[in-house]
Amino acid sequence: MTENTHTTTDNTTESGENFITSEGLRALLHRLHAAGPGAWEHDPTAAELMAFTAEKYAPLARKHGLDPWEAASAAFDVMRTTAARTAVDPWAVVTHAVRITCVFEERAQGLLCSVHQARRPHVSAFHDPERFSDRDNPLTDYHPAFQVTGDAPTTHDEGEGSSLSAHACTLAGSAVEDAIALFALLGWPPVTARAGVEHVCGALTKTGTRQATYEALRRDKHARALLDIPRASWTVLLKALLGNPHPAYAATTAGRGVLLRLLIGESLSVLLRDDDLILAISLAAPRASSGHRGGDEP
Template structure:
């Protein structure tokens, strides 16, 4: 039995905990580009997150990293053609997490990290130039990292944010590019309010990715948030929520957040873009 999400049960959906059930579901999701519209896709990702949490913890990574690797594997033809799709995904998650850890340590690409002969003999010195912005989103974020000992890398924040957005109706390719751009753009800005104001006006990027000005502004607000202060006092962006400990499963269980994201993703409509 797979975990229940906030969606109603789907009697006609294949049992994706089995190899053939997973193959049938992935065929439907991939052939019809239904990742964003199928409620079963969200249930599948919740299940995959829990299934691969032990692999993530073995490498001292967040479960969202494992979920992202599983998500990528589920979209490949190789997985569909395999005798056991779950075995292929499990292998992909294990290799992907290991490569990500080595890539992070050595500041190199995952492709090179997969091959020991391409790894540097010593780990390079880090400048930590991403920390200032992400720790600034919450007054206690830095102490949480120091005492909790968890890896709050930028990659983890980007990955969890992308998976959540794709599962709430945002087309995968443009939103992945948008989130990556926003994350790297805001690191040079002084605050979240400045980030929202500046990045929301960069319409040349929005137009290149196929977004209207309204949709782009809503996406920026959804991802970055709009206010700073105690958690109860205002909306937090997806970046901040993931940094503070939420994973994709937590975000999907927030019905108000899911609803806001879906509204923002619809062309011609104005979502409120707030993550509470």
């Protein structure tokens, strides 16, 4: 639908030029072109023409959220072209060009880009950017770009996941048993060794990190009393299983601890060749019955 951009005001200038009609506009454009550079700037009829143009295209500019003088500026660019001067209907050429410019000016403002970019089909095809908070319902709830659809896991995937989980459980269980065997071989009562190692592994499962487990258990007098392990033996047990928490030992075997070393592939025979570890565990081995701790308590 074509906008009604005509006015009924008689704009015949003092020089007798009437640029409202197509013939009058064509004659004026030819005269301004022939006058050379500076004619549009100093000619009073040109000033009247631009004022008339701003009024003429004001409704079209407001329709697209623009200032009337932005439409007049677009008309000025077209009027200086050969196409407008030689057209059968110069006003039709100008109106069509202004309409297109207003459309893409609006698109450029919405797309946050230049008018030159907005004129390109692959750019103008996009919708205007929106904030997530602009809608009552979050965009992520309904827009397909934020929807994740995936194939249901196949029987093979489920079987593989179950196999990996079972392997991890087996590896962890084997590491616990090897740790218990290590302490038993180095003079710890088997019952005490099993109870202490299993208690540390249970706490490690809850806290998730060796450092946090060590900090929680080293102050746990209740657990130590329940397991009937002297303080010195308890400290050695924690450091041996979880590793020395001091940052200086982080990259060493003492910092990794027995449980981690077993999980990353070291065998019980390899651990038994670690002289520092063997000496520390052996010297800290509690007596078969440590019910009387004497001066062991803090």
